[in-house]
Amino acid sequence: MSYSETKAADAHGEQAIDRKSVYVYEAPVRIWHWVNALAIVTLALTGYFIGSPLPSQPGEASANFLMGYIRFTHFAAGQVMAIFLILRVYWAFVGNKHARQIFYVPVWSGRFWSEWLHEVKWYTFLARQPKKYVGHNPLAQFTMFFMVTLPMFFMVITGFALYSEGTGRDSWEFKLFGWVFSIFPNSQDVHTLHHLGMWVILTFVMVHIYVAVREDIMSRQSIISSMISGERLFKDEEDD
Amino acid sequence: MAATETFYDVIRRQGITRRSFTKFCSLTAASLGFGPAGAKAMEQALETKERVPVIWMHGLECTCCSESFIRSAHPLVKDVVLSMISLDYDDTIMAAAGKQAEAILEETKQKYKGKYILAVEGNPPLNEDGMFCIDGGKPFVEKLKWMAEDAMAIIAWGACASWGCVQAAKPNPTQATPIDKVIKDKPIIKVPGCPPIAEVMTGVVTFITTFGRLPELDRQGRPQMFYSQRIHDKCYRRPHFDAGQFVEEWDDEGARKGYCLYKMGCKGPTTYNACSTVRWNGGVSFPIQSGHGCIGCSEDGFWDKGSFYDRLTTINQFGIEANADQIGRTAAGVVGAGIVAHAAITAVKRVTTKREKTDA
Known part of the structure; x- marks a missing residue:
């Protein structure tokens, strides 16, 4: 932990407030976060237009390649997301303890559940004050695991399985992800689930952005700037 | 005794010439996707087995x-x-x-x-x-x-x-x-x-x-x-799909020009069969060629995936007939409304608690 010891004062003698800060999100985590955000937007947009294509293009087929470009963008963004997901998993092992948080839910811990409940109360206006957290609060950890981490793996796996339909039975994509079609013999089901997965992630994005903004204003620590600088600032010096 | 009789014996007995037999072997070998050696192997097998x-x-x-x-x-x-x-x-x-x-x-x-x-x-x-x-x-x-x-x-x-x-x-x-x-x-x-x-x-x-x-x-x-490729992969209308040219409704200009039937619910992209290459009735035509989308008849449970004319599958698990987009939009709408309501309560709460503090 590091925090500033000096108290700066301006010309009018007004003193700056003392604020503790902790380095939480390391550079790889922050880069992953923003690359992922961009990939999700790209994938959702192009994916939606693959399911419900834009109005027909006029002219000869040879002069148009709109659907081709949309699909290419989707596949490219998907590959980027997959590679960054692998790097992120790697970083969960070698990074600091906060890098591991979104990959598990400590269901065995009684303290986790009591603090989880407190956080629910805070969001339902029953608790007066939220607790302080260096990393994610228990409710955030819970939501991220079930609405981002799991769905992301699901989307990458089903995505590559669907991609393997085009690349063929001899492709490495089919060798690695063809087992999806042993669970769902009709790939139409995989298309539908992949589509529903998009809506799960989009719903999360809505909640995520709202809560990040709200917490930044209401809670006792910084949220939004932390994902840019990596530093978590605490607004008061009270414990907990 | 029938048990020792080979295919070749029967074929010859039926009055089929060796020339026709060889021709049959190469044709069949070709249709099964074998090379020239395949025809020879077939001949041998039929003569000895x-x-x-x-x-x-x-x-x-x-x-x-x-x-x-x-x-x-x-x-x-x-x-x-x-x-x-x-x-x-x-x-x-x-x-x-x-x-x-x-x-x-x-x-x-x-x-x-x-x-x-x-x-x-x-x-x-x-x-x-x-x-x-x-x-x-x-x-x-x-x-x-x-x-x-x-x-x-x-x-x-x-x-x-x-x-x-x-x-x-x-x-x-x-x-x-x-x-x-x-x-x-x-x-x-x-x-x-x-x-x-x-x-x-x-x-x-x-x-x-x-x-x-x-x-x-x-x-x-x-x-x-x-069955290793989809109808979609070998469909002759595929260039229209890649170009983004679709039949929007039956009998429109796109239908007349033979555009892709994707938006009319064609199941070609999820159906594994040889229709688009082998075709039907001696290679005359297949459903997409005659202007109707594939209904995915060679796929598991194709009767239970909603309309043959919808691109997105009907999902009955939710009690009502809906597809992924309808469910997703409803969920996003509910969550969105929740967020707005939550934000409003938060703002009101904050103002009132501040007032309490200043009053006290």
């Missing part, structure tokens, strides 16, 4: 597989039935009937133990001890199990035998069950389609009887040579 007896049974089905089969052009079904295989039993098209016909089953079972092919069209219903399909005085499921015991391999003809098809569609009152869920200890080859393409059927029979083994199968147990 015993004829393989085939027993063709019918469970719950509509006989569309048989109808398709007898229309095969390459090889001609006459060649397949008369020269290639000894179709010893097929209750729909055989001359014998009653006890005489059933006696053939007993005889084949004994004489060709572990050597005959059991081709099954349709599937057995399991509800009420199989009483929904009685064949020769016994439930079909018993007859099937009995004949499967000594078979070399089983061919599951069509969507019925492979997946269940219409009689297994929800709510499936007779509990119609595909073959591979009933027979577990025999190699099973699925040849799905409603019906399968004639050339695919004869191609599969030719392969098995010639080489005495099943062709290479995919994860779902279908022959790779005919």
Whole structure:
């Protein structure tokens, strides 16, 4: 932990407030976060237009390649997301303890559940004050695991399985992800689930952005700037 | 004695010249995707191997597989039935009937133990001890199990035998069950389609009887040579798909120009079959060529995936008929409204607590 010891004062003698800060999100985590955000937007947009294509293009087929470009963008963004997901998993092992948080839910811990409940109360206006957290609060950890981490793996796996339909039975994509079609013999089901997965992630994005903004204003620590600088600032010096 | 007779013997006895025989071998080898060496291997096999007896049974089905089969052009079904295989039993098209016909089953079972092919069209219903399909005085499921015991391999003809098809569609009152869920200890080859393409059927029979083994199968147990690609991948309208040119409604300009039928619910992108390459009726046409989308008849549970004319699947698990987008939009709408309400309460709370603090 590091925090500033000096108290700066301006010309009018007004003193700056003392604020503790902790380095939480390391550079790889922050880069992953923003690359992922961009990939999700790209994938959702192009994916939606693959399911419900834009109005027909006029002219000869040879002069148009709109659907081709949309699909290419989707596949490219998907590959980027997959590679960054692998790097992120790697970083969960070698990074600091906060890098591991979104990959598990400590269901065995009684303290986790009591603090989880407190956080629910805070969001339902029953608790007066939220607790302080260096990393994610228990409710955030819970939501991220079930609405981002799991769905992301699901989307990458089903995505590559669907991609393997085009690349063929001899492709490495089919060798690695063809087992999806042993669970769902009709790939139409995989298309539908992949589509529903998009809506799960989009719903999360809505909640995520709202809560990040709200917490930044209401809670006792910084949220939004932390994902840019990596530093978590605490607004008061009270414990907990 | 029939047991020592080779295919070649029979073919020659039928008055077919060696030249025609060689031609047949190269044509069939080509249709199965083999190189020039394949034709030679086929010739050799047909000249040296015993004829393989085939027993063709019918469970719950509509006989569309048989109808398709007898229309095969390459090889001609006459060649397949008369020269290639000894179709010893097929209750729909055989001359014998009653006890005489059933006696053939007993005889084949004994004489060709572990050597005959059991081709099954349709599937057995399991509800009420199989009483929904009685064949020769016994439930079909018993007859099937009995004949499967000594078979070399089983061919599951069509969507019925492979997946269940219409009689297994929800709510499936007779509990119609595909073959591979009933027979577990025999190699099973699925040849799905409603019906399968004639050339695919004869191609599969030719392969098995010639080489005495099943062709290479995919994860779902279908022959790779005919079911490894989607209709979409070899569709002649694919350039229109990539260009983003779609039929928006029946009889519009796009339909007249032969644009892609994706928006009309074509199931080509999720259907594995050879329609877009082999086509139907001797290569004349196939559904997409005649202006209608693929309905995915060779896929698992194609009756239960909503309308044939919708791109997005109907999902019934949610109680009402809805697709992924309708469900997603509703969820996003509810969450969005929740966020707005939550933000409003937060703002009000904050103002009132501040006022309390300043008052105090």
